[in-house]
Amino acid sequence: MAGIQNLKGLAKAEKYYTDYGTRAKELRAQGNRVIGYISALSPVEILTASGVVPFRLKGNVEEAITKGDAYMETIVCPFVRNVFDSAIKGKFHFIDGMVLPHQCDSLDRTSDIWRDYLNLSYFHFLNVPHVTDEPSIEFMKEILRLFISTIEDFTGNKITVDSLKKAISLHNENRRLMRSLYDLRKSNPPLITGSEMMKVLVAAMGLPVYESIELIKEIIEDVKGRKPLTDGQRKRIMLIGDQIDSVIITDTIEKAGAYLVMDDISIGSKMYWQDVDEDKEPILALAERYLRKLKIPTTFVDTGGTYEENLNARFGHMRKYIEEFNVEGAILFIYKYCDPYGFEVPAIKSYIEAVAVDVLYLEDEYSISSLARMKTRIEAFLEMIA
Numbered sequence: 001m002a003g004i005q006n007l008k009g010l011a012k013a014e015k016y017y018t019d020y021g022t023r024a025k026e027l028r029a030q031g032n033r034v035i036g037y038i039s040a041l042s043p044v045e046i047l048t049a050s051g052v053v054p055f056r057l058k059g060n061v062e063e064a065i066t067k068g069d070a071y072m073e074t075i076v077c078p079f080v081r082n083v084f085d086s087a088i089k090g091k092f093h094f095i096d097g098m099v100l101p102h103q104c105d106s107l108d109r110t111s112d113i114w115r116d117y118l119n120l121s122y123f124h125f126l127n128v129p130h131v132t133d134e135p136s137i138e139f140m141k142e143i144l145r146l147f148i149s150t151i152e153d154f155t156g157n158k159i160t161v162d163s164l165k166k167a168i169s170l171h172n173e174n175r176r177l178m179r180s181l182y183d184l185r186k187s188n189p190p191l192i193t194g195s196e197m198m199k200v201l202v203a204a205m206g207l208p209v210y211e212s213i214e215l216i217k218e219i220i221e222d223v224k225g226r227k228p229l230t231d232g233q234r235k236r237i238m239l240i241g242d243q244i245d246s247v248i249i250t251d252t253i254e255k256a257g258a259y260l261v262m263d264d265i266s267i268g269s270k271m272y273w274q275d276v277d278e279d280k281e282p283i284l285a286l287a288e289r290y291l292r293k294l295k296i297p298t299t300f301v302d303t304g305g306t307y308e309e310n311l312n313a314r315f316g317h318m319r320k321y322i323e324e325f326n327v328e329g330a331i332l333f334i335y336k337y338c339d340p341y342g343f344e345v346p347a348i349k350s351y352i353e354a355v356a357v358d359v360l361y362l363e364d365e366y367s368i369s370s371l372a373r374m375k376t377r378i379e380a381f382l383e384m385i386a
């Protein structure tokens with residue numbers, strides 16, 4: 001471990017990616033509490049304000065599900081089953097508890113299984129609403145207050161307005177820095193590859209926010225000083241999906257001859273593009289950020305306007321990414337049995353294709369088992385848009 005602390009920037013991110021959880025384990029051994037969470041919908045600011053280490057759970061696409069399926073039906077999405085499989089095998093033995101938000105049926109309907117079989121000292125189901133009107137904001141504020149009271153009871157630490165504001169400010173700083181790092185992908189060729197970026201994103205989600213801030217600062221300095229990576233002749237691709245958290249996917253895209261320059265994935269831009277308003281009362285600001293600003297398909301956005309206006313409200317950010325990052329093709333990578341993302345595929349595809357950017361839709365497991373087939377389809381897609 002002393003070795004990791006001596007590393008800096010991208011080398012450190014690489015190590016944290018490869019040995020995911022190593023820093024959380026060390027912090028736990030030093031007497032800190034570690035709380036696991038799933039999904040971009042979990043308000044990490046509250047975990048930080050309570051003094052625990054937030055640790056985002058991930059599975060392992062290289063490991064088959066061998067125990068999890070004895071607890072969960074196979075129509076639960078493969079990502080959730082794989083993460084649970086890791087959990088039930090004891091891979092997250094260092095977490096004291098976990099938070100699971102109501103993102104989708106795969107999480108909601110399995111929440112009892114997580115709670116009952118992992119035997120954690122703390123478990124909280126965050127009953128996030130799915131519409132964004134005023135009553136839902138009021139409901140969301142109560143949901144956040146309830147979460148605060150349970151984590152206060154568990155830790156014995158009171159979350160004050162000041163501690164919450166400080167945590168919000170830190171997470172906003174973390175997001176601002178991550179966006180600055182993303183900016184370094186706008187050049188042609190980009191200064192950082194999609195796989196390097198994936199390692200940074202995964203490393204950051206396993207660290208306390210103040211350590212993530214320092215790591216991203218070091219990486220920005222590393223990357224800014226680089227010469228362009230290659231000749232700038234490759235197609236510029238955006239990856240869209242839920243929790244894609246393995247370089248095996250990004251490597252497959254980049255080794256097929258593309259630059260992965262942007263994403264709309266839940267450990268990536270979805271986590272880092274929307275700040276919490278620091279001028280508002282913190283609970284309200286958090287409710288608005290997680291319910292109205294976060295772009296995830298499980299929140300129903302209805303502007304009350306035309307179909308086109310509703311599409312713009314739901315997917316307009318993707319067109320902005322396409323313009324800002326000069327995206328030439330998009331890969332929609334959706335997990336099997338993921339209804340929320342699956343239902344949106346036709347609308348997203350036609351919305352993006354309307355701005356003359358081709359879209360490849362892939363539906364797959366959270367597993368490398370079908371990698372060869374996927375690679376062939378990605379290569380064919382890149383040839384098509386060449």
Ligand code: SF4
Nearest residue numbers: 077104106242335338
């Ligand atoms: S991939 Fe889809 S079904 Fe699975 S957790 Fe994410 S939103 Fe839910």
